[in-house]
Amino acid sequence: ITDDHDRALLGRNPHWPATTFSTLAGFVEPGESLDDAVRREVFEEVGVTVGEVTYGSSQPWPFPSSLMLGFFGKAESSDINVDAEEISEARWFTRDEIDTLIASGELKVPGELSVSGWLIRTWHGGDIDSTW
Secondary structure, X not given: OEOOOOOEXXXXXXXXOOOEOEOOXXXXXXXXXXXXXXXXXXXXXXXXXXXXXXXXXXXXXXXXXXXXXXXXXXXXXXXXOOOOOOOOEEEEEOHHHHHHHHHHOOOEOOOOOOHHHHXXXXXXXXXXXXXX
16 A cells, blocks of 8 residues: 555554564455455554555465455555554555665565565565565
8 A cells, every 4th residue: 555655554463573564464355346355454454545456466375265465555545543453553664764674674574475575575666685
């Protein structure tokens, strides 16, 4: 999810180290479109309203009959209100902030083999060395 300033929205699961951030994730409800699932999950987890949603990529998921799908979305709001259950922290990152924080060891993002890592690297447009 990106905002009007082209910052990326990343969040942290409460069970992860304080330096580990990723794209948001969720599940599709029965009868729900994929676009609507993206909008609902982002709003439920961080209170950000999402407009345009476009497909990015996919990866196998280790649960039976499951697939991880990655989407890009455009935020219609930038205020963050985390749900405090699934997400303990979320924030907007610029490309420069990601580079600086990764170089200092203050930020880790998923590896390039995960769809989340792919989404982050595609948005970033550069080489990111930090993985978990």
